[in-house]
Amino acid sequence: MQFPTEHLFERLEQNIVGLRREAEILAVALATGRHIVLEGPPGTGKSSLLRTLAAAAGLQVVFVEGNAELTPARLLGSFDPAMVLQQGYQPECFTPGPLMAALREGALLYIEEFNRVPEETLNVLITVLAEGEIHVPRLGQIRAGAGFRLIAAMNPFDAVGTARVSQAIADRMCRVAIGYQDDAAERQIVRRATGGDEALVAMAVALTRMTRAHPDIRLGSSVRGAIDLVLVAQGLSRLRGEPAPGRATLLDAALAALSGRIKLDEGCERTPEAILADMLDRLLAAQQGEPTPQAPPSAQHGTGHGPAPPAAGDRGRMLTGAETRAAVRAAARRTLSRYDLSTTHPHFHMVSPAVGELDERHLVGLCQTDPDAALSLLCDLAAATDPALRTRARRLAARIFLRLGKAGWRWRQGYRRLVVETGRAEGELDLERTLERAPGRTVTRDEVVTRRWRAGARAIALLVDYSGSMRGQALATAAMAAAATLLAIDAQTDCSIIAFARDALVLREQGRYRSPEAVIDDLLSLRGKGVTNLAAVLRAAAAQLARAPRAEKVAVLLSDCLATAGDDPLTALTGIERLHVLGPSADPEAIAAGRRLAATRQGHYVQVHTAAVIPRALATLFFA
Amino acid sequence: MKTTAAVLWDVGKPWAIEEVELDEPRDGEVLIRFVAAGLCHSDEHLRHGDLVPRFPIVGGHEGAGIIEAVGPGVTRVKPGDHVVCSFIPSCGHCRWCSTGQQNLCDMGATILEGSMPDGTFRFHARGQDLGAMCMLGTFARYSVIPQNSCVVIDPDIPLEVAVLVGCGVPTGWGSAVYAARVAPGDTVVIYGIGGIGINAVQGAAHAGARHVIAVDPLANKREKAEELGATHSVATAEEAREIAMRLTRGVGADKAIVTVDIVNEEVVQAAFDVIRKGGTMVLTGLADPAKKTVHLSGAVMTLYQKEVRGTLFGHSNPMYDIRKLLDLYRDGQLKLDELVTRRYRLEEINQGYEDLLAGKNVRGVIIHEH
Numbered sequence: 001m002q003f004p005t006e007h008l009f010e011r012l013e014q015n016i017v018g019l020r021r022e023a024e025i026l027a028v029a030l031a032t033g034r035h036i037v038l039e040g041p042p043g044t045g046k047s048s049l050l051r052t053l054a055a056a057a058g059l060q061v062v063f064v065e066g067n068a069e070l071t072p073a074r075l076l077g078s079f080d081p082a083m084v085l086q087q088g089y090q091p092e093c094f095t096p097g098p099l100m101a102a103l104r105e106g107a108l109l110y111i112e113e114f115n116r117v118p119e120e121t122l123n124v125l126i127t128v129l130a131e132g133e134i135h136v137p138r139l140g141q142i143r144a145g146a147g148f149r150l151i152a153a154m155n156p157f158d159a160v161g162t163a164r165v166s167q168a169i170a171d172r173m174c175r176v177a178i179g180y181q182d183d184a185a186e187r188q189i190v191r192r193a194t195g196g197d198e199a200l201v202a203m204a205v206a207l208t209r210m211t212r213a214h215p216d217i218r219l220g221s222s223v224r225g226a227i228d229l230v231l232v233a234q235g236l237s238r239l240r241g242e243p244a245p246g247r248a249t250l251l252d253a254a255l256a257a258l259s260g261r262i263k264l265d266e267g268c269e270r271t272p273e274a275i276l277a278d279m280l281d282r283l284l285a286a287q288q289g290e291p292t293p294q295a296p297p298s299a300q301h302g303t304g305h306g307p308a309p310p311a312a313g314d315r316g317r318m319l320t321g322a323e324t325r326a327a328v329r330a331a332a333r334r335t336l337s338r339y340d341l342s343t344t345h346p347h348f349h350m351v352s353p354a355v356g357e358l359d360e361r362h363l364v365g366l367c368q369t370d371p372d373a374a375l376s377l378l379c380d381l382a383a384a385t386d387p388a389l390r391t392r393a394r395r396l397a398a399r400i401f402l403r404l405g406k407a408g409w410r411w412r413q414g415y416r417r418l419v420v421e422t423g424r425a426e427g428e429l430d431l432e433r434t435l436e437r438a439p440g441r442t443v444t445r446d447e448v449v450t451r452r453w454r455a456g457a458r459a460i461a462l463l464v465d466y467s468g469s470m471r472g473q474a475l476a477t478a479a480m481a482a483a484a485t486l487l488a489i490d491a492q493t494d495c496s497i498i499a500f501a502r503d504a505l506v507l508r509e510q511g512r513y514r515s516p517e518a519v520i521d522d523l524l525s526l527r528g529k530g531v532t533n534l535a536a537v538l539r540a541a542a543a544q545l546a547r548a549p550r551a552e553k554v555a556v557l558l559s560d561c562l563a564t565a566g567d568d569p570l571t572a573l574t575g576i577e578r579l580h581v582l583g584p585s586a587d588p589e590a591i592a593a594g595r596r597l598a599a600t601r602q603g604h605y606v607q608v609h610t611a612a613v614i615p616r617a618l619a620t621l622f623f624a
Numbered sequence: 625m626k627t628t629a630a631v632l633w634d635v636g637k638p639w640a641i642e643e644v645e646l647d648e649p650r651d652g653e654v655l656i657r658f659v660a661a662g663l664c665h666s667d668e669h670l671r672h673g674d675l676v677p678r679f680p681i682v683g684g685h686e687g688a689g690i691i692e693a694v695g696p697g698v699t700r701v702k703p704g705d706h707v708v709c710s711f712i713p714s715c716g717h718c719r720w721c722s723t724g725q726q727n728l729c730d731m732g733a734t735i736l737e738g739s740m741p742d743g744t745f746r747f748h749a750r751g752q753d754l755g756a757m758c759m760l761g762t763f764a765r766y767s768v769i770p771q772n773s774c775v776v777i778d779p780d781i782p783l784e785v786a787v788l789v790g791c792g793v794p795t796g797w798g799s800a801v802y803a804a805r806v807a808p809g810d811t812v813v814i815y816g817i818g819g820i821g822i823n824a825v826q827g828a829a830h831a832g833a834r835h836v837i838a839v840d841p842l843a844n845k846r847e848k849a850e851e852l853g854a855t856h857s858v859a860t861a862e863e864a865r866e867i868a869m870r871l872t873r874g875v876g877a878d879k880a881i882v883t884v885d886i887v888n889e890e891v892v893q894a895a896f897d898v899i900r901k902g903g904t905m906v907l908t909g910l911a912d913p914a915k916k917t918v919h920l921s922g923a924v925m926t927l928y929q930k931e932v933r934g935t936l937f938g939h940s941n942p943m944y945d946i947r948k949l950l951d952l953y954r955d956g957q958l959k960l961d962e963l964v965t966r967r968y969r970l971e972e973i974n975q976g977y978e979d980l981l982a983g984k985n986v987r988g989v990i991i992h993e994h
Contacts, residue, residue: 333956338780355779385954386780 004031008056015052017192018185019045022178027053029174030108035129035150037114037170040178043222045189046153049178050110059147060107064098066117066154072124073428075099076136081429085443089138100136103128106145114152115165119490122169125150129172183209186223196230200245203283204229207254210279211262216270218512221261228257247284254280316536316566318543320506324522327505332525335385344472345377352381356388360396367400371612375400376472379479382524397479397524398517405483405615420451427452459510459548460485460495460622461541461576464523465559467501467532475527476611477584479520481558482507484615486516488622494551496544499523501530502565504540510547531565534597535572542575553577556621558608560590561597570600579603580621582614629682629747629764630973631754635673639683639763639973644749649695649768653740656707656769660787661762662686663968663976663988664819665885666910670736670757671977674886674912677736681755682747683973684990685711685735687762688787691774700771706779708950710942711735711758711791713772726944727937731772735759741770762790763973765992775946781953784967784991785960788819789949791937792987793960796823796883797949798938799908801831804879808832811877813864813898814854815891816884817845818980819987820908822852822963824881827938829853830957833879835871839864842983852959861894868898876900887911889919896920896930904931908938963987 004027012023026049029036038046054061064075077097084093094100102109111117128134129150133143152173154165181189186205190196196204204226212220233253237245245253259272319327338355342348351363358381366374378400381393420430422437423446433449462485464478478499485495486508496510497519507522508514538555545553555576560583563569573579579601581594586609598605606617627646630639649655667683669675687709691701701707712732714721720728731741738755739745745753746768747761754761761767777786799820800806812828814821817840828836829852838849838857846857858864868877880895880903887909895905911917924930940946952958965985968976976988 330956333959335954335956337778337954339778384780385778387782389780 004028004057008053011056012052016045016049017188018181019049019178022176023049023053025174025176026050027057029176030057030059030149033149035173036152037165037173037175038151038153038178039155039175041155041180041219041222043224044178044180046178047110047112050108050151050153054108060105062098062102062105062107062109064109064111066111066113066115066152068116068118070117070121071428072121073097075121076124076134077101078428079138079431081431081434084431085435091139094136094139099124099128099134100142103134103142103144103148106147108147108149108151110151110153112153114154116154119166122166126166126168126172129169180209180212181223186226189223190226190230193227194230194234196234200230200233201226203250203287204233204257206283207276207279208258210283211258211276214275214279216264216275217262219263221258225258225261229253232256247280250284251277251280316500316533317503318506318536318540319503320509324505324507327503328507328522328525331527332383334383334527335390336380336383337385341377341380341384345373345380347373347377351377352384352389355386358389358392358396360392363396364400367404371404372473372476372610375476375480375611378472379475379524380472383527394521394524398520401479401483401520402487402516404612405480405487420449422447422449424450426450457548457551458493458622459545459551459553460488460493461510461544461553461555462495462497463504463537463541463555463557463559464497464499465501465532465537465557466499466523466526467530467564468560471527473611474584475524477608477614478526478558479523480611480614481556481582481618482519482523483516484618485556486519488618493622494548496541497523498537498540498544499526500533500537500540502533502536504533504537506540506544510544532559532563533566534559534561534563534569535566538569538572538576542572546575554580555601556580556582556618557594557597558582558584559594560585560587561593562590569597573600576601581605582608582617584608625766627764627766628970629754629761630684630970631680631682631749632671632677633680635671635676635679637671639671639977641971641973642749644682644747644754644764646764646766646768647746647748649693649698649746650740650742650744651695651697652771653695653746653768654691654698654701654771654774655693655766656687656689656709656774657692657766657994658684658687658689658762658764658992659783660688660992661990662787662790662792662819663973663980663985663990664791665980666791667757667763668977668980669910674910675736676913677757678738678755680749680752681738681757682761682764682767683757684762684764685709685758685760686787686791687760687767688777688783688790689762689992690783692766694771695768698771701774701776705774705776706781706783706786707774708777708783708786708790708946709758709760709762709769709773710775710946711760711773712937712942713741713759713770714941714943715772716943724941725939726941727939729772731770740768741772763970763990765970765994775943777947777950781950784989785953785964786950787989788960788963788987789946789953792819793823793949793958793963794940794942794945795908795935795938796820796825797827797830797958798940798945799881799883799906799935800824800827800833800879800938802939803906803908803933803935804828804881804904806831806833806879809834810879811835811837811868811872812879812881813837813839813868813877813895814849814881814883815839815861815864815895816882816909817842817849817857817986818883818885819963821845821881821883822848822986824883824908825849825854826852826958828879828881830952835868837864837867837877845983845986848962848986851962861891861898865894865898872900876903878903880905882907882909884909887917889917892918893920896924896932899930901928902930904933907932907934964989967991969993 077100190201208221208226233245236249384390427450430449430451437447497508499505508519541555580603581598583594595605629644631642661684664686691705714726714729718730735758747754806828810833812833814824836854838854841859849857877898880899882895953960966988979985
């Protein structure tokens with residue numbers, strides 16, 4: 001493509017509102033032959049921008065919708081079985097897929113929902129990105145035409161059914177992040193799309209933008225919600241013979257346009273309808289210059305007025321969302337002086353020679369020679385009174401634990417397996433094997449050999465015991481277990497992380513994205529003492545696992561398994577299909593209790609004396 | 625050297641940001657670079673004539689900073705030490721210091737004079753000697769202060785938080801714990817939730833009070849009190865009395881603590897009335913020294929054996945209590961971060977005191993720019 005000129009952007013502006021900066025970067029990246037990944041929430045104009053830019057620059061685009069069914073053969077193309085049976089492997093029997101078409105034409109290959117594409121399909125792209133050509137068995141080398149580019153779009157905040165894009169791919173692409181446009185730009189988009197009058201458009205955009213900031217809403221609506229709202233409101237008011245849409249009409253339109261687009265926080269006891277009605281009323285009141293009525297807070301225990309009421313009979317409670325945050329913050333109040341740290345950790349003064357200092361190199365070196373001392377020191381530094389040291393230690397801790405947590409992946413054999421089946425006629429036809437079975441004659445249905453990737457979905461709940469006196473060593477084990485578990489998340493595996501003493505604190509909910517750094521940071525705050533309520537955490541785990549109805553439900557318990565509160569843990573196992581136990585204690589009684597508990601759900605008991613053995617232990621449990 | 629300070633030239637005048645001349649430290653004195661200064665009502669009392677200092681005076685008596693240099697004969701601190709200033713010095717050997725009442729040290733006699741212990745001044749401007757409030761003048765970027773006002777603290781505690789334990793926190797916390805001798809199970813009423821009252825709330829809760837009733841006309845103060853340990857919060861003394869009587873089945877509160885901005889007869893009467901037989905009322909707040917704010921029935925006092933106590937610095941021993949309170953903060957038991965409502969630049973000091981008078985702040989803090 002030509003190097004972009006001002007003329008190009010003028011043409012762009014006729015179709016696209018705002019996004020000038022992103023358009024410039026995208027245009028230049030295309031002109032200089034770069035591959036690009038566009039990241040941003042839905043409805044921010046990723047596709048429109050690319051389509052418009054390609055059209056203005058006269059580039060051809062091949063569009064592909066990324067999903068779990070996009071197999072390598074569907075992306076690249078495949079031989080037509082019927083034609084091959086008649087004519088053998090001739091090039092004309094090959095039905096090109098979108099990748100092949102883009103390579104041959106030298107066009108842009110645009111893959112939407114990039115992070116939903118299975119890993120084995122993405123691996124096909126690595127060769128193309130690296131070499132500019134691909135070898136197709138029985139067809140030969142295909143060289144990419146001059147204009148070939150990969151443009152990928154994805155919503156990185158979507159945690160359901162997505163996978164991480166591997167470093168090999170990420171390393172070969174530029175990234176352009178697109179956020180929601182500002183208020184004025186969104187109004188312009190809605191005006192262009194609907195021709196609605198100014199007041200209605202402003203109201204719809206304001207309401208839509210409010211959904212992104214409301215405390216009870218996890219995922220707000222994109223500008224598409226505002227467009228629908230305007231169109232439905234206009235139509236309804238015409239139908240009802242109103243001069244302008246009244247409150248009832250606006251509310252009907254808002255519910256139709258937004259109630260399905262917003263995702264509420266778990267534990268929010270209000271309905272989307274109630275929240276939207278409330279927001280609309282506040283908007284209308286503000287327009288009429290009335291003082292804004294306070295939104296009623298969602299019904300929650302213990303907001304702001306001391307501790308929540310204790311549960312009956314010491315059953316313990318499951319805390320999520322804001323309650324968990326508050327409990328973590330309360331636990332983080334207790335900090336450690338330099339004197340305290342130096343008396344516990346012989347290496348303290350080497351790692352932090354003065355207030356505010358953290359010698360990362362020294363600490364990383366210590367990780368090589370004495371990982372247990374290093375990790376337990378790091379966990380205690382994360383609770384230093386000194387704010388600068390504490391902040392740096394916490395940042396470093398998240399990095400180090402995630403890096404070490406990956407160690408288990410070397411043993412990962414891939415949970416998805418390619419299975420070859422005969423006579424099932426599911427998945428992709430394995431032409432070669434089928435022809436081998438029936439050389440030179442018609443194939444019967446029972447002889448058809450097919451291949452498919454089989455992977456059962458799995459939900460894992462990691463349960464971390466922080467009762468007793470948690471300090472460096474025990475915290476390091478917990479943080480390591482969390483890091484290794486979070487790294488296991490992919491298209492097929494999701495996990496929740498629950499820390500527990502008397503109550504169960506859900507740090508990461510099943511099916512809800514939260515950065516691994518944030519979860520590890522939470523764990524490093526939990527150094528409280530308390531009783532061990534195994535029954536409460538097992539019930540909490542079952543509740544979290546129930547959110548993944550079709551998955552295998554696995555719980556991994558990191559605890560000495562000696563319950564000191566709550567009822568009998570054996571009565572709380574409903575809804576957990578498999579239970580593994582990681583035992584940090586060498587006490588024979590604790591080991592026996594752990595083994596007993598694991599045996600109830602055909603799980604394994606693994607002794608974990610140090611944090612360093614955790615990743616490997618988990619890898620064997622998850623991927624064996 | 626030259627430095628910048630907020631000066632009061634006379635009663636009723638606003639705070640003036642001035643360039644002032646600062647002398648070298650002399651015997652027993654140190655040069656300190658202030659990092660933070662708390663906006664306490666007492667400095668504003670100087671401006672309104674409720675407390676009468678010698679004018680002109682550099683304001684500020686709640687401060688924390690780092691020792692830059694020491695004069696001859698200084699043994700308590702060294703350059704580089706992190707220091708919280710005590711608003712009353714403690715010499716360590718007068719009758720009061722040597723009997724565990726450092727808050728009454730004889731050196732406190734001249735803190736409104738604002739001169740150094742030798743009677744001379746270190747701040748000068750426009751050809752005049754300027755006093756320093758409590759011998760500190762924490763509204764100056766640099767100051768020369770007696771080593772006896774310095775409490776060395778661990779350097780890993782942020783000075784902008786530690787500054788609060790120079791005056792407001794120990795005065796409030798000590799009013800409950802030491803002066804009122806709050807005991808586990810007590811019912812305590814606290815009148816006026818500002819920088820002092822909020823810490824009386826924390827102190828009463830720490831000491832094990834069963835009921836802590838916070839009284840303040842402003843909703844934001846009441847909310848803060850509940851966040852920091854109050855079990856009840858009400859807008860008026862009348863409501864406080866009703867609740868206290870209901871909670872104690874008509875007996876009355878065990879302790880009442882008066883921490884209002886300007887003490888008057890009404891609040892003293894209310895506090896005196898709310899306590900039970902043998903109960904204690906503590907008077908922490910200030911008013912114009914010429915005003916008689918305590919007018920009570922002697923017969924009631926006698927027949928009901930009620931105790932009325934004044935307290936300075938919450939009966940604390942600054943050298944010990946300032947460090948102890950910081951240890952409680954370190955362990956997460958004392959809340960300090962939550963006390964700071966807003967931070968100001970030195971130039972915004974008049975705004976800071978306006979906010980205090982308007983009831984917006986539990987505590988405002990000046991962060992000095994260097």
